[in-house]
Amino acid sequence: MPSDTSAVAAQQDSETSSHQPRFHRLHALWRLRSYLRPYVGRLIFMLFAALAGVGASLAIPLVIREIIDGPIAHRDSKGLVLLGLLAIFLGVTEAFLILVRRWIQSRAVLGLETKIRDDLYEHLQRLPMAFHGGWQSGQLLSRATTDLSVIRRFLGFGLLFLITNVVQLTTVTVLLLRMYWPLGLVVAASAVPIIMLSLRFEKRYIRISRQVQDEQGDLATVIEESAVGIRAIKSFGRRHYIFDIFDEGARQVYATSMEKVRLSSRFWTFLGFVPNVTLAIVLLLGAVAVGWGSLTLGTLVAFTTLMLQLVWPIASLGHILAMAQEAMTAAERVMEVLDTKPTITSGSLELANPKGHLRFEGVSFRFPDDDTDVLRDVWLDVRPGETVAIVGATGSGKTTLTALVPRLFDVTGGRITIDGHDIRDLTLPCLRSIVATAFEEPTLFSMSVRENLTLGRPDATDEEIREALEVAQATFVYDLPWGLDTRIGEQGMALSGGQRQRLALARAVLTKPKILVLDDTLSALDVETEALVEQALRHVLESATGIVVAHRASTVLLADKVALLQNGTITHVGTHHELLEKVPQYRELLAQDADLDAEEVLS
Structure with a gap:
């Protein structure tokens, strides 16, 4: 809801406008x-x-x-x-x-x-x-x-x-x-x-x-x-x-x-x-x-x-x-x-056969009008077919890090490359055909299930849609009154949080990206459904470079290696077991998972 501050700002804008030259x-x-x-x-x-x-x-x-x-x-x-x-x-x-x-x-x-x-x-x-x-x-x-x-x-x-x-x-x-x-x-x-x-x-x-x-x-x-x-x-x-x-x-x-x-x-x-x-x-x-x-x-x-x-x-x-x-x-x-100039402009480079080799090279980022870096000196190398879980405390910059990959924001320092090319040199359609993102808070539109799913790939066949839905454990859509043609309403409010997340995941999987970014996409799923989704995702991630923001220990196990993000920078990178043995902060973060007790963390 608009705050008193915004109301005052609007009033000030009005007064400023009234004094501007005719x-x-x-x-x-x-x-x-x-x-x-x-x-x-x-x-x-x-x-x-x-x-x-x-x-x-x-x-x-x-x-x-x-x-x-x-x-x-x-x-x-x-x-x-x-x-x-x-x-x-x-x-x-x-x-x-x-x-x-x-x-x-x-x-x-x-x-x-x-x-x-x-x-x-x-x-x-x-x-x-x-x-x-x-x-x-x-x-x-x-x-x-x-x-x-x-x-x-x-x-x-x-x-x-x-x-x-x-x-x-x-x-x-x-x-x-x-x-x-x-x-x-x-x-x-x-x-x-x-x-x-x-x-x-x-x-x-x-x-x-x-x-x-x-x-x-x-x-x-x-x-x-x-x-x-x-x-x-x-x-x-x-x-x-x-x-x-x-x-x-x-x-x-x-x-x-x-x-x-x-x-x-x-x-x-x-x-x-x-x-x-x-x-x-x-x-x-x-x-x-x-x-x-x-x-x-x-x-x-x-x-x-x-x-x-x-x-x-x-x-x-x-x-x-x-x-x-x-x-x-x-x-x-x-x-x-x-008159507002787009600060994120399309490059000119098209990648004919992208492999999906993703690198963060000394990446820093700060929001406009902010004096503090949210991310600083981030280095990370994710090879094609490899999946990295990003783990960190709340506010450490995980979501911001994932938003930089499809250029929802641009880095303010360093660079991000795909197959050795700075992503700022790629055309935006090319970049966003390589990278698909499923967010923790999914956005669904007031249109049919089919239209929501094919948002990133309008030419998808019914068979490909079914495969993506099966990966995301979202085949419940076929039980809706008109199946894929059912209109789900604004923001998908007629669906549960878990159903919306599964549809958003299916939408990302359907694009068959070379780089799949999952921003804590499974947070609203129950344990049983999450296990089924993770099992199906393993097959998808075998052919894609994966970035997975993880809060649950079970989600971490999807990844080949784990990057620990602390205070805006990656401090440790290794396998799940290596970090458990050597990094106390990592053990403490996973121990906070309700599904994992201290003995399991240390085992």
């Missing part, structure tokens, strides 16, 4: 322009249709002026019919152009959003584990969903109407000044307080918009973690406690959103008030001008009709400005991810 935020949105290029033709046609629609809309009041001052004033029925048909034609044309514009607009902006989302997700897959470990999943989720929707709405609606409204405001103002300049000046003067308030509104809206988006990301994290950890929540009877955390976050989002609404409502109320007051003044002064004969009735009707067409552009100004600020903030948040 150019910086606009630049983040501008950098997404490359995604618009495939749709330039459609967008230009859409803009043309929108401007043509505005032109048709503005022409109607001019036709009405001619109708009043011409056929109606002179009782010309023929002219009235012709001008009436022209007004109807203009109205139908405007409606048709709106239909065309919306159809093109929907296809373009939805395609744009999909493309950005695809690139964002693909980029997330390239980023290292260190990045994912430092980010809340809910924050990433909100960027891939909510933020992209905000960008889509602005590029598809806000930006278009920003252009058309500016054109409409300019054109109408010129027409009003040409019709009767005293009233035109009144309308132009009413824009001054609107512009001043808009600038003030923008500064405050930037801060609160970013704050709402960050708080929504925190709330998404709470929801996701609660869904994934539902068993722990229920088993400890902490449903109400977790709900209180969620409720606090939801209320915070509500409070900030209401502050945002109050700010917007005050601004939009003012925008609605000014045009209405201006209209009243125009009608009053216009009626006086008509009475004095300096203005015709048709011109006054056309003037007021055109002026009413300013209400929407002016009233929508606040909404468009709000959308622009939200879009710039959303683009900034998206670019925070897209």
Whole structure:
């Protein structure tokens, strides 16, 4: 669950963002322009249709002026019919152009959003584990969903109407000044307080918009973690406690959103008030001008009709400005991810016939922003077909060591080689086809058993799947309602911990790797099942280089030799019996195994 510290960090990020130069935020949105290029033709046609629609809309009041001052004033029925048909034609044309514009607009902006989302997700897959470990999943989720929707709405609606409204405001103002300049000046003067308030509104809206988006990301994290950890929540009877955390976050989002609404409502109320007051003044002064004969009735009707067409552009100004600020903030948040450079990059070397000779040569590793090495000066040689058990106390760096082999993390010192080649020189697809890993905490996806098993080898046959399942003692899947096609649900929560581990092991075995890494994969198995799995694994490990993280003495016996990891470095390497006889620390570690008493250790 998000801590108070993370909430404070989100608040600080929000405040930092609000003080960043407007150019910086606009630049983040501008950098997404490359995604618009495939749709330039459609967008230009859409803009043309929108401007043509505005032109048709503005022409109607001019036709009405001619109708009043011409056929109606002179009782010309023929002219009235012709001008009436022209007004109807203009109205139908405007409606048709709106239909065309919306159809093109929907296809373009939805395609744009999909493309950005695809690139964002693909980029997330390239980023290292260190990045994912430092980010809340809910924050990433909100960027891939909510933020992209905000960008889509602005590029598809806000930006278009920003252009058309500016054109409409300019054109109408010129027409009003040409019709009767005293009233035109009144309308132009009413824009001054609107512009001043808009600038003030923008500064405050930037801060609160970013704050709402960050708080929504925190709330998404709470929801996701609660869904994934539902068993722990229920088993400890902490449903109400977790709900209180969620409720606090939801209320915070509500409070900030209401502050945002109050700010917007005050601004939009003012925008609605000014045009209405201006209209009243125009009608009053216009009626006086008509009475004095300096203005015709048709011109006054056309003037007021055109002026009413300013209400929407002016009233929508606040909404468009709000959308622009939200879009710039959303683009900034998206670019925070897209600008993160993958620190683990693919090499260029492909191994045609890898043997699986694995060496750790003076390997050191420390996590980013950490001053202490987790691993230091690790030397280990594992020959093809040989299995090494990594034994060490909790926190000694065993899991970190195994994560370095498939380059989930990169070494910060020394190197790891396969068949004499630095693994950083290999292409990532090549490396990860050579190395397969089964983790202590297995990850299963909300898909069928077959899809989970063939994740690393999509072309596996049913016979090969069965063989892998038999090795992992996971043939229970055939007893599921739809066998291999049974969907096992998110995180495989419908299965027991041992069943999930066995499926993860079968998935690793199915790839037939040259190097098999087992990170305490058998920890959730009962003694009888573990013995059956270990017996089957011996045959698999005969043709593969094996790295086995072991906590149980029985698992150690799978290995040809044992490496003792202490304080981040390998201090002893030898057979199980050699270490039992010569290394007291090794005996103490194995003696802690509940399945092994002191006499068995020393025997």
